[in-house]
Amino acid sequence: MVRFAIFAKAPRAGSVKTRLIPALGPEGAASLYRRLAVAQIERTVRAAPGCVDLWCAPDADDEFFARCAEEFGVDLYVQPDADLGTRMHTAAVDTLRRADAAVVIGTDCPGLTVDYLAHAASQLEAKQHDVVIGPCEDGGYALIGMRAAQPGLFSDIAWSTPEVAATTRRRLRALGLRWQELPLLWDVDDAVDLPRLARWESARGK
Numbered sequence: 001m002v003r004f005a006i007f008a009k010a011p012r013a014g015s016v017k018t019r020l021i022p023a024l025g026p027e028g029a030a031s032l033y034r035r036l037a038v039a040q041i042e043r044t045v046r047a048a049p050g051c052v053d054l055w056c057a058p059d060a061d062d063e064f065f066a067r068c069a070e071e072f073g074v075d076l077y078v079q080p081d082a083d084l085g086t087r088m089h090t091a092a093v094d095t096l097r098r099a100d101a102a103v104v105i106g107t108d109c110p111g112l113t114v115d116y117l118a119h120a121a122s123q124l125e126a127k128q129h130d131v132v133i134g135p136c137e138d139g140g141y142a143l144i145g146m147r148a149a150q151p152g153l154f155s156d157i158a159w160s161t162p163e164v165a166a167t168t169r170r171r172l173r174a175l176g177l178r179w180q181e182l183p184l185l186w187d188v189d190d191a192v193d194l195p196r197l198a199r200w201e202s203a204r205g206k
Contacts (some may be wrong), residue, residue, distance in 0.1 A: 001087045002121040002145070003051045003099035004044050005091040007079065007106050008037050010062035017108075033065065035101065036188060044105070045072045047117035055079050055091050069128035085154035093149045101125070103132070103145035109202050111185040112142055115171040122143050131172060131179040133165070137186045140164040150175070 009016050011034035012024035020029040039075030044052050049074070056063050056065050059081040069076050077094065078088045095102035102126035105112055112134065123132045124145050131150065139162030144153070152170050157164060172179050189195050 001052060001099045001126050002048060002101045003095045004048050004117070005011070005052065005053050005055050005077075005095050005102060005104045006041060006044060006074075007055050007057070007066075007087070007091070008041075008068075008106065009033070009057045010059075011037065011064055012062070019189075019190050020194070023194065033107070036097060036110070037064075038068070039110075040105070040107045040112060041068055041072050041074060041196045043112065044117055045074065045113050047114045048121060053077055053095065055087075059089075069167075084159045084187070085157050089146070089151055089154040092146060092154075096124075096146075096149055099159050101145060102149045103143060105134075105143045106187070108189065109134075109136065109142035109184075109185050109187040110197060116182065117143075118185075118187075122183060123182075128176040128178070129180040132182060133168065133179060134182045137160060137184060139166065140187075141168065142184070142185045143189055144168075150177070 010029045013030040016031035016033040020032065025033060041054065052074045054065060054068055054074045055077045060076040060078050065076055068074055080090050091104055092102045103120055120132045120134065120143055123129050124147055128146055132145040133141050135141045141164060152175050153168055157167055
């Protein structure tokens with residue numbers, strides 16, 4: 001069984017999608033984040049019913065998380081107070097205690113569709129690869145999955161830089177791991193991404 005860990009923040013104005021605040025304002029940026037998060041949770045639950053956890057920050061007390069748990073049946077966990085790599089590794093280790101493979105994703109990549117997520121899971125279930133990665137155009141990745149804990153993939157990484165995926169590939173080679181790279185994705189980070197998001201949603205009738 002493959003289990004998904006979704007990383008999400010409480011959608012509070014001024015604390016999420018801060019790079020979009022100049023274009024949307026604090027409330028608008030928070031509203032967009034909330035919409036993206038709900039859509040991602042819904043898609044992930046469709047791809048893996050009963051196998052989705054929501055890893056919350058800064059805690060799980062926000063009403064948004066309670067509503068997600070009630071509406072989608074996801075379990076809530078709290079991200080530790082640490083750097084992103086430690087938080088991701090913690091989620092992966094915890095998830096692997098309850099599943100044969102763990103997939104960690106965020107909430108700001110529309111391309112993480114039901115089919116994309118199901119394909120990632122199938123690659124791990126086939127046991128032909130140790131790791132799967134969903135790379136992003138900005139040099140990072142929106143998805144990473146594994147069949148065993150891999151602390152070397154999360155330590156000493158320059159997160160939020162264009163080197164994340166390249167560094168991860170070097171680590172995979174150095175560790176002798178077999179990995180599958182999935183189709184290239186894009187995420188919603190800056191104002192220039194908003195027209196692309198609008199076109200994406202329009203094409204899907206949203």
